Structure formats: structure tokens, C-alpha cells
Amino acid sequence: MCSSNIDKVIMRFAGSTVLLSLVLAHFSSPLWLFLTAFVGFNLLQASFTGFCPLAALLKKSGIKAGPAFE
Secondary structure, three states, X not given: OOOOOHHHHHHHHHHXXXXXXXXXXXXXXXXXXXXXXXXXXXXXXXXXXXXXXXXXXXXXXXXXXXXXXX
């Protein structure tokens, strides 16, 4: 993960979370789709505001910023 930047980590995290919530919704409860909606909403607001809570946490942990979250 050291060679990754914040942008790549966020895209991997968001994609994994969406896929996981879809699997959980299919096999467990449709309420897991709220997690999918939350991730989508967060990605959408980050595209407008430039603020992403995960990016702030990753920056504090020492992962270098990519072009989207400098």
C-alpha cells in the first residue's frame, strides 16, 4: 500500500464497500443497500466539494496525496 496514493486507496475502498454491500443485500437483508447509497452519496458530494472524510484520515496516516485530494 506504500506505492498507492490516496486516490487509489479511496477508489479501492469505495468499490469494495459497494460490492460487499451488494452481496450482503442479496444474501442477508436489502437494508445493506443503504450502505451502497451512502458510499455513492459520499462520492458525489466529494466530487463537488473536494472534501472526503476518508481522504482526511489517510492523509493523517501518512499516505501521499494524489491529484484529486492534494
